[in-house]
Amino acid sequence: MRPRTIRLAAGADLEGFRAAIRHLVAAGVPPEAVTWVAGDAASLFPEAEAAAPGSALALPRAVAALIPPVVMHRDRERYGLLHRLVWRVAGGERHLAEVASDPLVHRLALMRKAVARDLHKMHAFLRFRRAGAGEAGRERFAAWFEPEHHILAEAAPFFSARFPAFDWSILTPDGSAHWDGRTLTFGPPGRRDDVPDRDAFEAGWTDYYASTFNPARTNLAAMRAEMPKKYWHALPETAAIPGLVREAGRRVGEMIARPPEPPVKRVPARALARMAAQEPASLDALNAIIRASEPLVPGATQAVLGEGPIGAEIAFVGEQPGDQEDLQGRPFVGPAGQLLSRALRDAGIDRDRAYLTNAVKHFTFALRGKRRIHQTPGAGGVAHHRWWLERELAFVAPRLVVALGATAVLALSGRSVPITRARGPATFGDKPYRGFVTVHPSYLLRLPDAAREETYAGFVADLRQAAMLAAEAVPLARAAG
Known part of the structure; x- marks a missing residue:
């Protein structure tokens, strides 16, 4: 033949x-x-x-x-x-x-x-950057990616489904994909120089990545296997990797040298109930009860108390302590807390003059091997801690209380309300303070790159509005003690 x-x-x-x-x-x-x-x-x-x-x-x-x-x-x-x-x-x-x-x-x-594997890498490592205005003034984003195989046509629908509200282009050495909010089209190859340099929000993402880096588990071979160096130029967090690796040995040494903290003495549930019935006369007395209480999930290190001055104009109520808060014993010190601190600065709010606390005082988690994975507290956990939160806010007596996320709204109002509907000024029942609802900063950390910057700007705008409402509010009578 x-x-x-x-x-x-x-x-x-x-x-x-x-x-x-x-x-x-x-x-x-x-x-x-x-x-x-x-x-x-x-x-x-x-x-x-x-x-x-x-x-x-x-x-x-x-x-x-x-x-x-x-x-x-x-x-x-x-x-x-x-x-x-x-x-x-x-x-x-x-x-x-x-x-x-x-x-x-x-x-x-x-x-x-x-x-x-190449499709997975493209979904995970492609980063969009702001590239000016698209059609009808819509925001436009662009990304550069170098796939190993001919996967652009297969991968592009994933991004049009995930980011339908933005105009974007994906440029590769083999071809390009373009989305205008309605139609996905493909064109000739692009150039890496056609994608803008890193945008402003990537600094915050780099800080978040650095805060989650565990020096004791540094494994360069595994890092290269999961995040090959060919993708590094498109990933903002990789700028921090060399410094984190250089500092890993020193940080591990410091962790080993740090003396262990003595365990907190726990009080039996019946004794705790008797203490609560005594109606603590001060915030310090209330905190002593919380500090001695048993966590709902065994393994939590300690109760994380509120932080800030009595008489603060604004009190911020989050969901619960995270892993870092549980270890350090302070609220909002982990990745979400660092983002909140940045947003407070951008909104003109002095964190040291605000009061920060959580609806649930103990870290709620599930074990995955040796890792403690955050779990959203259920209604029972919120109800268990509600009396502490109510007395805590009565002692602080803020002019305005800002609920960060759905769990805080549930704790303050007793109702589950979608944040998209409740966002803005609010009334939490017959409470003696004005209320305000916005998203929890951890929500921003879970967003894709293309949507995070705009949502962050809206979060800062919410905080500015809350600060204005607090300044206008009439100061309340302080609680005794």
Whole structure:
């Protein structure tokens, strides 16, 4: 049989391959008689036009699922390998794709795994940056990415579904993807220089990354495996990595040298109930009761008390202490607290003159190996701590109380209300202070890059409005003690 050459479009030409393979199998052309070429020309070889009618090819589900990701692989032999697979399946080896020990199947499985890993890396490591205004004045963002394989068309719908409210472009050496809020289109390759330099919000993200870096678990090989250096130029947090690695040894030494803190004596539940019934006469007396109480989740280090002056104009109520707050015994010192401090500065609020506390006084978490993973406290946990919060705010007597997030709203009002509906000035029942509702700073940390900066600006605007309301409020009578 004379040799044949099939020329497909550059990149991942799935439709071209499907059309060609149907014809080849129907015509009885074996893999060794075909040379596959991926180039700019999209037309098939002339013989394909003579394919007999009814040449549709029915393949097992496992084979059909294997073809699309392998077509996206950058290996020049990908089409020839798939031709060999389909030829053998059509020849009677219907369960071939399920034989993992077969050399051909094993190689194709590795190719599929490599493409899946590349898609995961693109979803995880692509970073959008502000690039001016798009259509109708909408914000526009751009990102540069260098994929290992031909995955742009497969990866782009993920971003249009995740960021539908922004105009954006993804530029790669192979092609580009563009979203205008309605339509996803693809174009020619882009250049790295077409993407703006790092934007202002990335400084906050870098601070967050540095605050979560555990020096005792530094493993450079694992870091490179999970975050290959080829992606570093697009990731703002990587600017902090060299310094964090250099300081890791010193920080671990300091942690080892730090003397252990003695355990806090716990008071039995009945004794705690008797103490609570005595109605503490001061904030210090109240804090003594809280400090001696048992946490709802065993393993929490200590109760985290409120911090700030009695008589503060504004009190901020969060959800609960996090891992760092539990270890340090102070509210809002972890990543969310650092973001809150930055937002307070930008809003013109002196953190040292405000009062900061949480609706739940103990860290609520679930163990994942040796890690304590934050868990949102349930209604029972909020109710358990509510009497402390009410007495605490009575002693502080602020003019305005700002609820940071849904758990704080539940604790202050007794009702679950979506933050999107409650955001702004609020009334928490018959409480003797004005109220205000906004998001918790941890919400901003969970947002994708493209939306975080705008949401942060709205958060700062909320804090400015709260400060104005506090200044206008009439001071309340201070609690006794």
